[in-house]
Amino acid sequence: MDARQESERDRMKNRTEVERKSERELVVTRTFNGPARLVFEAWTKPELFMRWWVPKSAGISLRSCEMDIRTGGKYRLVFETKGPNPMEFFGRYIEVTPHSRLVWTNDEGHEGGAVTTVTFEDKGGQTLLVMRDLYPSKEALDDALASGSSNVDAMPETFDQLDEVLVTLDQGAGQQPSKT
Amino acid sequence: MVQFSKTRLDASFAALSDTTRRGVLEQLGRADASITDLAAKFDMTLTGMKKHVGVLEQAGLVTTKKVGRVRTCKLGPRRLEEETAWIERYRQLWAARFDELDEVIEELKRKETIDGRKTRE
Numbered sequence: 001m002d003a004r005q006e007s008e009r010d011r012m013k014n015r016t017e018v019e020r021k022s023e024r025e026l027v028v029t030r031t032f033n034g035p036a037r038l039v040f041e042a043w044t045k046p047e048l049f050m051r052w053w054v055p056k057s058a059g060i061s062l063r064s065c066e067m068d069i070r071t072g073g074k075y076r077l078v079f080e081t082k083g084p085n086p087m088e089f090f091g092r093y094i095e096v097t098p099h100s101r102l103v104w105t106n107d108e109g110h111e112g113g114a115v116t117t118v119t120f121e122d123k124g125g126q127t128l129l130v131m132r133d134l135y136p137s138k139e140a141l142d143d144a145l146a147s148g149s150s151n152v153d154a155m156p157e158t159f160d161q162l163d164e165v166l167v168t169l170d171q172g173a174g175q176q177p178s179k180t
Numbered sequence: 181m182v183q184f185s186k187t188r189l190d191a192s193f194a195a196l197s198d199t200t201r202r203g204v205l206e207q208l209g210r211a212d213a214s215i216t217d218l219a220a221k222f223d224m225t226l227t228g229m230k231k232h233v234g235v236l237e238q239a240g241l242v243t244t245k246k247v248g249r250v251r252t253c254k255l256g257p258r259r260l261e262e263e264t265a266w267i268e269r270y271r272q273l274w275a276a277r278f279d280e281l282d283e284v285i286e287e288l289k290r291k292e293t294i295d296g297r298k299t300r301e
Contacts, residue, residue, distance in 0.1 A: 013282070016275035018267055028271075030278045033287040042284040052280035131274075145263045178181075 023138035026114075028131040036120040036127045037099040043118070044069045044102070054079070071096050073105065112140030185297050195239035200224070205241060205255065212254040215244075 014031045021027045032039050042048045046065045048073055054062050063078040063086060076090040088108055095103035105115040114133040121128045135141035195201055200222055207213060207221065219229035233253055234244035241256045 013279060016278050018271040018274065020263075020267065026267075026270075028274050030274070032278075032282065032285055034289050038288045039281070041288060042281055048284050048288075051276050054286050111200050129278075132297055145266045 020141075021132075024135040024141045026133045026141065028133075028134075030129050031123070032127045032129060033125075034127060035125065036122045039127045039129060040099045040102075040120050043120075044096075053077075069093060069096055112143060114134060114140070115145070191239040192241065195235050198232070198235075199262055201236055204229075204232060204236065204253075208242065208255045212252055214250045214252050216250070218253065277292055 014033070016028065016030045018026065018028050042052065043144075044067065046067050050065050050068065052060050053065075061080045063080045065075075065077050067073075067075045071093060073093045073096070075089065075093065076088060079087040079089075081087050089106070091105040091107040091113070093102065093104045094115065095101060102116075102118045104116050114135045117132045117134070119130045121130070133141075135144065161171065161176060191223070196205075203222060204218055213221075215226060215229050215233060218224075220225050222229065224232075231242060233242060236256075237244055239256075241271065242253050243256055244253045246252075246253050
């Protein structure tokens with residue numbers, strides 16, 4: 001991709017919004033320039049999922065990614081960290097409706113884990129993605145906000161390296177990531 | 181943008197502008213206490229302390245719970261700036277992921293176009 005195309009792409013980048021919708025709900029929204037079935041595919045095929053879930057230059061990498069995408073199926077993500085212990089995220093899919101809806105639990109750590117619902121909605125060639133984290137109580141969300149949930153702590157403060165990551169990804173586009 | 185009401189910010193600053201209320205927060209940082217305890221500690225009337233606690237509660241800095249005839253106060257579950265910072269970090273994390281997801285989707289789209297052409301040929 002040349003420089004002109006690249007700046008064009010940056011200009012076209014869609015905005016990610018986050019809002020605390022209620023005492024126990026956090027909502028992320030984003031539009032994608034593609035049909036819902038492709039966004040859903042990128043979310044549910046481990047080899048594709050692994051390519052975008054962890055910014056590559058963040059100093060951590062995904063050691064393994066098991067996703068049994070069906071209602072009742074389990075998932076487990078294991079991260080390699082700089083520390084001695086790998087970090088794990090796991091839970092269960094409560095609902096899987098192809099191309100439109102995914103619901104899963106976040107069972108790592110504690111009882112206060114949220115239930116995450118992602119909806120994929122076709123909007124004339126684009127997809128409106130809405131991700132809701134519903135916590136069991138106001139206190140659980142407050143705690144997550146106060147302590148920094150594991151999800152966020154997993155990411156070192158290296159978001160400024162992101163441009164670098166995107167360039168790397170771009171160069172690597174078309175190559176299949178190696179499976180381990 | 182992060183949704184954050186100015187009203188709530190104002191309420192927090194107002195709450196923190198008073199020495200007694202800052203003292204109450206400091207006290208509650210060590211241990212939960214009833215309004216009666218706090219009134220005694222700060223040498224105030226019960227009504228006066230109730231008012232201070234009410235202001236802190238309004239700002240989300242303190243929560244209270246009444247059990248029987250005793251109203252116990254404890255620190256609010258979060259500090260304002262922490263929540264704002266957290267939400268912004270969370271947004272950046274997802275923005276980073278989704279910007280990369282864009283790339284994956286572009287690739288899937290290109291692939292479909294190519295596959296579509298093959299089918300037609």
